[in-house]
Amino acid sequence: xxxxxxxxxxxxxxxxxxxxxxxxxxxxxxxxxxxxxxxxxxxxxxxxxxxxxxxxxxxxxxxxxxxxxxxxxxxxxxxxxxxxxxxxxxxxxxxxxxxxxxxxxxxxxxxxxxxxxxxxxxxxxxxxxxxxxxxxxxxxxxxxxxxxxxxxxxxxxxxxxxxxxxxxxxxxxxxxxxxxxxxxxxxxxxxxxxxxxxxxxxxxxxxxxxxxxxxxxxxxxxxxxxxxxxxxxxxxxxxxxxxxxxxxxxxxxxxxxxxxxxxxxxxxxxxxxxxxxxxxxxxxxxxxxxxxxxxxxxxxxxxxxxxxxxxxxxxxxxxxxxxxxxxxxxxxxxxxxxxxxxxxxxxxxxxxxxxxxxxxxxxxxxxxxxxxxxxxxxxxxxxxxxxxxxxxxxxxxxxxxxxxxxxxxxxxxxxxxxxxxxxxxxxxxxxxxxxxxxxxxxxxxxxxxxxxxxxxxxxxxxxxxxxxxxxxxxxx
Numbered sequence: 001x002x003x004x005x006x007x008x009x010x011x012x013x014x015x016x017x018x019x020x021x022x023x024x025x026x027x028x029x030x031x032x033x034x035x036x037x038x039x040x041x042x043x044x045x046x047x048x049x050x051x052x053x054x055x056x057x058x059x060x061x062x063x064x065x066x067x068x069x070x071x072x073x074x075x076x077x078x079x080x081x082x083x084x085x086x087x088x089x090x091x092x093x094x095x096x097x098x099x100x101x102x103x104x105x106x107x108x109x110x111x112x113x114x115x116x117x118x119x120x121x122x123x124x125x126x127x128x129x130x131x132x133x134x135x136x137x138x139x140x141x142x143x144x145x146x147x148x149x150x151x152x153x154x155x156x157x158x159x160x161x162x163x164x165x166x167x168x169x170x171x172x173x174x175x176x177x178x179x180x181x182x183x184x185x186x187x188x189x190x191x192x193x194x195x196x197x198x199x200x201x202x203x204x205x206x207x208x209x210x211x212x213x214x215x216x217x218x219x220x221x222x223x224x225x226x227x228x229x230x231x232x233x234x235x236x237x238x239x240x241x242x243x244x245x246x247x248x249x250x251x252x253x254x255x256x257x258x259x260x261x262x263x264x265x266x267x268x269x270x271x272x273x274x275x276x277x278x279x280x281x282x283x284x285x286x287x288x289x290x291x292x293x294x295x296x297x298x299x300x301x302x303x304x305x306x307x308x309x310x311x312x313x314x315x316x317x318x319x320x321x322x323x324x325x326x327x328x329x330x331x332x333x334x335x336x337x338x339x340x341x342x343x344x345x346x347x348x349x350x351x352x353x354x355x356x357x358x359x360x361x362x363x364x365x366x367x368x369x370x371x372x373x374x375x376x377x378x379x380x381x382x383x384x385x386x387x388x389x390x391x392x393x394x395x396x397x398x399x400x401x402x403x404x405x406x407x408x409x410x411x412x413x414x415x416x417x418x419x420x421x422x423x424x425x426x427x428x429x430x431x432x433x434x435x436x437x438x439x440x441x442x443x444x445x446x447x448x449x450x451x452x453x454x455x456x457x458x459x460x461x462x463x464x465x466x467x468x469x470x471x472x473x474x475x476x
Contacts, residue, residue, distance in 0.1 A: 020136075020143040023121060025049040027346075028135065028148035030127045030291070033062035035322035035335040036154030037110065039343055044117040046347065051121040051146050052114060053137055061110030063156045063324070064332040066103055067177045072200060074099045075180065076365050079207035088209030092185040095208075099180065129296035133318055150318050150346065153298070153306055154335075155287040157324035162192070162282045165252040172260040173253060173278045176201065186210055186277035190262050192250050194221050196364045198281035199237065203366045206240045213273060215248035215264055226376045228391065229428040232412040233370050236430075239410075240367060253278055286325045301327065310353040312341050320345070328354065331362060359445035363435035368394075368403070368411050371438035374426025374445055377416050386419040388451075388475040392467075394431040400467035403432045413471045415441075415451065422450040433464040440465060451475065 026048040029036040037052070044050045059066055078095035082088070114120045123146070125139035134147040159175035161167055169175050174182065176197050189205050191198045194216025206212045214221075214237075221237075221244055222230035234244060245266065252263040259274040286304045293300060297316040299307045305327030312320045320342045323335035337357065344352035361373035380387045394403050394411035403409045411431035418425055427441045444454055455472035459465040 020145050022145040022147070023051060024147045025051040025121065026148065027051070027150045027152065028133070028146055029053065029152045029154055030135065031062075031154035031156055031287070031323075031325075032060050032110070033154045033156050033323045033335055034064060034332045035339040035342070036152050037062065037114065038336060038339040039152060039322070039346075040114060040120065041117065042339075042343055043346070044114070044119045047119065049119050049121075050117075051123060051148065053123045053125065053127045053135070053146070055124070055126045055139075057124055058107075060107045062332075063158075065106040065110065067180070069332055070106065071099045071103050071180055072176070072204070073365055074102060076200065076204045076207075076367075079204045080367055082207060082209075089185050092208045093183075096181060096183075126290070128290065129292035129298070132296055132316060134296075135292075148318075151296075151320070152342065153288075153291070153293075153314070153319065153321040153325055154323050155291065155325050157284040157286050157330060159280070160283045160285040162250075162280060164192075164250055164280075166255070167192075167253045167280055169280070171255040172276060173255050173280065175280055179277065179279050182277055186275070188275040189213070189277045189279060190215065190260070190273055190275040191279045191281055192253070192262065193279075193281035193283075194218060194244065194246075195281060195283070198279065199233075200365050201279055201281065202237060202242045203240060206237070206242050207367065211275075212241065213243045213245065213275070215250055215262065215273075216244060216246050217249050218246060220246055222370075224376075225370075225372065225428060226378055226414065229370070229372075229376075229412055229414060229430065232393070232410075232430055233364075233366060236366060236368070236410050253280075284324065284330060286327070288325055303327075310355050311345055311350070312338055312354070313345070329360065329362075331360075334360065359442040361438040361442040363438060365435070366430075368408050368430060368432045369435045370411075370428070370430040371434040372426070372428045373438055373442040374424070375416055376426060376428065377414070380416050380418075380425050385425065387425065388417045388419045390415045390417070390471040390473075390475045392471050392474065394467065397467050397470050399470045400462070400464060402462045402464045402466075405462060406432050408432050413467045415468070415471055415475070417451040417472075417475055422452055423448070424451050424454065431464055431467065437465050437468075441468075 027043045027050045029040045029052045032054040040050045082091045125137040127135040127137050130136050133151050137144040188211040191214045202212045221234045248264045250264045254261045260278045261274050263272050288304045299315040306321035308321050308326045322338040324330045341352045363371040391414040395409040414428045416425045
């Protein structure tokens with residue numbers, strides 16, 4: 001365990017064997033995720049004494065920049081850029097090298113953003129609560145005790161290992177973190193789980209030339225999307241070489257020296273499939289075990305998520321939980337908004353809450369990306385809404401040639417509008433740059449911009465955004 005006073009480079013760990021070193025700070029942050037690191041910087045710039053504890057130097061900056069959002073999108077980008085005659089093994093190895101280089105640079109940048117602030121104490125080690133707003137940090141033979149007026153639990157989550165016979169990470173069996181460094185590139189891959197993570201990796205490895213099979217326990221892929229949207233995404237994946245098996249219940253995973261084997265049931269029939277690698281992609285687990293939360297009076301739910309109210313306060317006075325560990329939507333940008341809520345509690349009027357969040361978009365980075373915000377058509381009709389729907393395949397939209405210019409005309413643009421009020425209720429966009437365009441639609445929903453106003457707005461040309469002109473012009 002090491003501790004460094006930011007801005008000085010001096011070691012703040014007491015190396016004596018007789019006593020532990022102790023520190024008291026205004027704000028203690030456990031875990032270097034998006035919400036916590038942002039709030040740590042804000043507090044330090046206000047002159048508060050802040051301690052940031054991260055148990056792994058490899059995770060400085062948080063999950064997103066090190067093992068999730070950023071590195072996987074690097075691999076996805078380079079996979080899509082690979083030409084058919086490029087060596088797949090060489091392309092994958094080069095992409096992994098670029099991934100590692102960029103994440104290392106981002107770790108360094110994230111470290112400096114706090115290290116350059118004089119009132120921040122950076123500590124590497126494992127934190128465990130010993131009482132109310134007090135932790136013991138261990139690592140090696142050293143121990144540091146830190147107490148604080150306010151504590152932020154910001155430890156995130158990690159890939160879940162499902163309760164399936166033989167399921168464990170090691171050898172040819174991977175989670176979404178270890179598969180990023182599989183070496184050599186697997187020529188065949190079975191993905192257990194047809195959710196967002198599983199399908200992104202399916203798209204990625206298919207573009208690297210890997211034979212990919214997805215075992216999805218649902219009756220159809222992307223069951224939370226409208227059927228026409230889900231079908232468009234599944235068709236694109238299949239066109240890229242991904243095999244999707246719906247209704248597949250995996251019962252066992254077995255590692256082997258040359259191949260791994262997955263056993264699964266479909267319609268009561270037991271089947272097996274072999275592959276050089278298996279990806280377990282069935283959700284995430286909160287990183288709350290081993291924190292000693294009970295000693296701090298911090299309650300968790302049955303799944304281990306820290307229980308919070310709409311202002312992210314835990315059951316313990318002066319203790320907040322931000323990011324994945326609090327059981328909210330597991331997106332980096334939601335963690336950033338968690339920071340805003342807690343900052344308002346600490347430095348503002350205390351009015352901001354999770355109830356203020358409306359029209360939070362998300363994107364799944366397939367080829368092309370699928371982004372959505374608001375209600376699906378099915379959800380709107382289930383609520384008893386009278387709706388108008390505009391929907392077109394991207395290839396059929398004549399007024400938006402951007403996708404064709406970039407050689408990726410696949411996808412769909414679908415908008416759901418309240419027939420009586422002209423309110424935009426939701427949208428599903430699958431096309432090039434949809435991860436950007438969805439933010440415009442989300443902004444329109446939040447601020448009451450009508451479908452007519454979106455339809456008649458002036459957009460740059462040629463852009464993906466101008467598809468809204470045509471699709472919203474065909475509501476029915």
